Amino acid sequence: MGEEAPRRDHLYGGQALIEGVMMRGRDVWAIAVRKADGQIHIESHRIHSITERVKLLGKPGFRGIIALGQALAIGYRALMVSASESQAEEEKLEGWQMALSTAFAIFLFVGLFMVLPAFGFGYAERHWISSGFLANLLEGVVRILLFVGYIALIGRMQDIHRVFQYHGAEHKTITAYEHEDALTPENIDRYSTLHVRCGTNFLLITMVIAVLVFAAFGSPGIWWRMASRVVAIPVIAGIAYEALRLGARYERSAVMRGLMAPGLWLQKITTAQPDTDQIEVAIASLEAVLEAEAEEGAGEELGAEKGTSTGEPLDAGLARDG
Secondary structure: OOOOOOOOOOOOEEEEEOOEEEEEOOOEEEEEEEOOOOOEEEEEEEOOOHHHOOHHHHOOOOHHHHHHHHHHHHHHHHHHHHHHHOOOHHHOOOHHHHHHHHHHHHHHHHHHHHHHHHHHHHHHHHHOOOOHHHHHHHHHHHHHHHHHHHHHHHOOOHHHHHHHHHHHHHHHHHHHHHOOOOOOHHHHOOOOOOOOOOHHHHHHHHHHHHHHHHHOOOOOOHHHHHHHHHHOHHHHHHHHHHHHHHHHHOOOOHHHHHHHHHHHHHHHHHOOOOOHHHHHHHHHHHHHHHHHHHHHHHHHHHHHHHOOOOOOOOOOOOOOOO
8 A cells, every 4th residue: 555654753553443443643543444345444534632732731640531532532433433334234333323332331341340349349348348458459359350351251252252353463563563574464463462552451550550549548438439430530541551651661671571461461362363354454554544644744844845834733642552
């Protein structure tokens, strides 16, 4: 798909979708989806972020919350496209059906992994466990076990397994690019399905940090206990984001490899070996990002020569993989 773009000074990330892959860089995100007729649907979009207009929101502590919100927004749009393009015309879901499904998934995640353990161990603390620290610690451990068990369970479903294969294709493709290898299925397939910047790592890091944060909360009332688990999500996500950035920057460090190891182990569940067709989709998505960035770069050079603006500010944050 054209000449290879020069290597950029930022990191690339992505997301596995229904029969597709979304890839994103600093300024652009793109999606490639295998249609029911075997063709690949490709589209790309520019990223606009409030962090360029409000500099404070690009600072540590804030940028993680902004990045999380942005990732959710882009991920939702990409999921909508993949759900529409991957299905035959008569099987496509309506917009309200996708919105309802997404809302239910968010409700299930917050309820099952945040509120339910908080309620259970709040009750246990009042009747059986005398230590607030121990109750909070056990709550966090159970939350992590619930999460891992849930991922392992849904991974047995055929449709989810295919998403996990696309997840593996996404990781392999990004790793091949980072090693400056030619983006061909044969080259890409040699790489691991595991990647240190995976969103799975982010979720696991978030839950581990939540254990430490909530363990220091003491013994709040049961209703405040449940509410605090929801209210604190953005703050904990911001801390986890900085930890993930640090891990990506010093991924060769023995200490960082040790800290990131549990997330990589979990990826053995959330990724699977892709086939050639799935790798081709991941390649198409990443190349669409690279081509859009090359065109954007050419426009910036032309604008600089003419002394004109090249468009609205773009996101300067770190793209997160997974």
